[in-house]
């Protein structure tokens with residue numbers, strides 16, 4: 001559903017109303033710790049539930065033939081009254097500024113995100129239509145505006161120049177689990193999958209780009225599923241301390 005009010009005025013953009021076609025269910029219950037781009041952690045799985053009136057099996061007919069899809073979504077937890085023309089991307093150490101339109105930062109004039117994610121399955125169960133996803137960088141509850149198949153011949157440009165983000169960020173930390181964390185993980189249903197997910201997330205070093213010496217040895221928490229993942233970094237090594245219940 002799209003309608004515009006008043007058209008395009010001198011010096012003023014068109015106002016547009018959009019309706020979410022779906023909502024994402026993901027392990028990520030807060031922004032901190034989410035991979036900074038889709039595909040960085042293929043093990044990060046989620047589910048996109050189509051919302052009425054878009055939960056029609058016909059609306060996704062043929063989508064199962066695609067391995068990846070584009071999602072356009074709202075950064076619903078990054079909505080601000082005022083916009084800033086520049087941002088400080090973590091890739092530049094959090095100090096240098098670039099134009100907001102030269103970045104993939106969540107804080108933008110229109111808080112719209114774009115992620116290419118794996119499509120593992122199209123699940124139709126009566127009124128419920130959902131897509132199983134992998135490689136998500138999306139907060140739980142993210143509203144999705146549109147879904148489109150990823151078309152390699154048009155969308156993949158391996159020769160493209162990529163400014164300040166020429167390659168994936170390095171996996172710079174090794175990850176270890178305390179005995180307590182190992183026991184807690186083993187007691188859960190998908191222990192091995194969870195261990196791999198946590199390892200992949202922490203290897204990327206999710207700590208804020210600018211941090212002082214106190215970042216060494218400090219305990220961080222990441223809300224995943226129904227627990228707070230407690231971990232710290234010392235000398236290039238991330239140690240998972242425990243999975244504290246929320």
Ligand code: SAH
Pocket residue numbers: 031032033034035036037038074075076077078104105106112113114115116137138139141142143
């Ligand atoms: N692939 C997208 C998103 C890149 S920014 C794009 O390029 O547009 C990724 C970051 O957005 C994540 O690390 C997470 O912190 C943040 N994020 C994800 N979902 C969000 C949401 N619904 N609201 C606010 N921030 C979100």
